[in-house]
Amino acid sequence: MPIAFHSHYPAPRIAAAILAVVVLASAACTRAEDGIVLTPKRVSEHVWFFQGDAGPASAANKGFMSNAGFVVTGDGVVAFDALGTPALGRAMIAAIGKVTKAPIRRVIVSHYHADHIYGLQEFRKAGAEIWAHRNAQLYLASDVAIRRLEQRRAELYPWVDENTRVIPPDIWLDGDTDFRMGGVTFRLLYSGGAHSPEDLLMLVVDDRVLFAGDLIYAGRLPFVGTSDSRSWQKALGEMVSLRPAHVVPGHGPASSDVERDLATTRDYLAYLREAMGRAVKDFEPFEDAYAKTDWSRYAALPAFAEANRINAYGTYLLMEQEELARAKD
Numbered sequence: 001m002p003i004a005f006h007s008h009y010p011a012p013r014i015a016a017a018i019l020a021v022v023v024l025a026s027a028a029c030t031r032a033e034d035g036i037v038l039t040p041k042r043v044s045e046h047v048w049f050f051q052g053d054a055g056p057a058s059a060a061n062k063g064f065m066s067n068a069g070f071v072v073t074g075d076g077v078v079a080f081d082a083l084g085t086p087a088l089g090r091a092m093i094a095a096i097g098k099v100t101k102a103p104i105r106r107v108i109v110s111h112y113h114a115d116h117i118y119g120l121q122e123f124r125k126a127g128a129e130i131w132a133h134r135n136a137q138l139y140l141a142s143d144v145a146i147r148r149l150e151q152r153r154a155e156l157y158p159w160v161d162e163n164t165r166v167i168p169p170d171i172w173l174d175g176d177t178d179f180r181m182g183g184v185t186f187r188l189l190y191s192g193g194a195h196s197p198e199d200l201l202m203l204v205v206d207d208r209v210l211f212a213g214d215l216i217y218a219g220r221l222p223f224v225g226t227s228d229s230r231s232w233q234k235a236l237g238e239m240v241s242l243r244p245a246h247v248v249p250g251h252g253p254a255s256s257d258v259e260r261d262l263a264t265t266r267d268y269l270a271y272l273r274e275a276m277g278r279a280v281k282d283f284e285p286f287e288d289a290y291a292k293t294d295w296s297r298y299a300a301l302p303a304f305a306e307a308n309r310i311n312a313y314g315t316y317l318l319m320e321q322e323e324l325a326r327a328k329d
């Protein structure tokens with residue numbers, strides 16, 4: 001679906017100065033992958049992943065605050081997500097190239113949130129085919145996609161700049177999809193619309209490794225926003241029943257005990273729903289409910305300051321909708 005991009009993004013003067021330095025530096029050192037070197041962690045026979053920093057995207061972490069991974073098969077590489085800037089995408093491709101000389105044939109997009117997708121343009125240049133769930137069409141056609149890119153250009157300049165694009169997939173998937181490549185079996189699983197309407201999880205069957213996207217957050221507060229937390233809770237249960245040996249979350253370290261490590265996400269969703277659900281039932285305004293809720297058990301987690309209030313508000317609105325839907329029955 002075509003998207004109108006703002007071609008006259010007003011770069012602040014200081015950013016232009018930084019750009020000039022970067023251009024000079026890159027001319028001198030042939031970019032050296034922008035000085036970003038990523039080192040993958042090996043999870044299993046075929047699977048590696050890159051672990052981003054905890055907390056929100058910032059100039060200090062150069063946007064590296066989410067995870068991505070890759071699977072080396074006998075017939076090429078399948079990547080899962082592309083990280084949050086083109087430079088990180090290039091660094092990923094360079095790091096994969098140190099593990100295998102095989103081509104990167106495919107990228108599976110977990111969902112179209114900014115921290116997972118701005119590296120996609122580099123994978124496309126490298127000849128990889130991009131797959132995503134059809135529900136991402138909603139996001140790609142929305143103002144949110146344009147505003148988020150503008151915001152990232154401002155906050156993550158020069159890592160996200162006027163040449164950064166949102167890349168639509170080559171292949172739209174309608175639901176669960178299995179495929180084989182080079183002797184490895186992959187199952188792409190649709191979450192039912194949990195963290196985002198288009199979440200895909202990827203199970204590497206032979207290795208029993210599950211890429212969970214943002215359905216599990218480890219070591220930081222989950223971003224809930226407008227997510228459907230009821231579907232999300234259901235998807236967490238289904239994830240446990242897959243009995244993966246290892247889970248690579250969208251954020252935080254890999255887990256070899258899925259039940260234990262999805263506890264933070266599961267408990268937080270339940271807590272949000274309980275607190276905001278009670279307020280909605282009592283016709284209590286959001287501000288009052290938020291102020292009187294005890295957030296102390298989550299307040300020390302990275303990203304609490306940035307995400308908790310919007311998570312609570314999104315959940316408050318969701319609980320209102322659920323309450324109204326019940327009233328109609």
Ligand SMILES: [Zn+2]
Nearest residue numbers: 066115214250
């Ligand atoms: Zn994320």
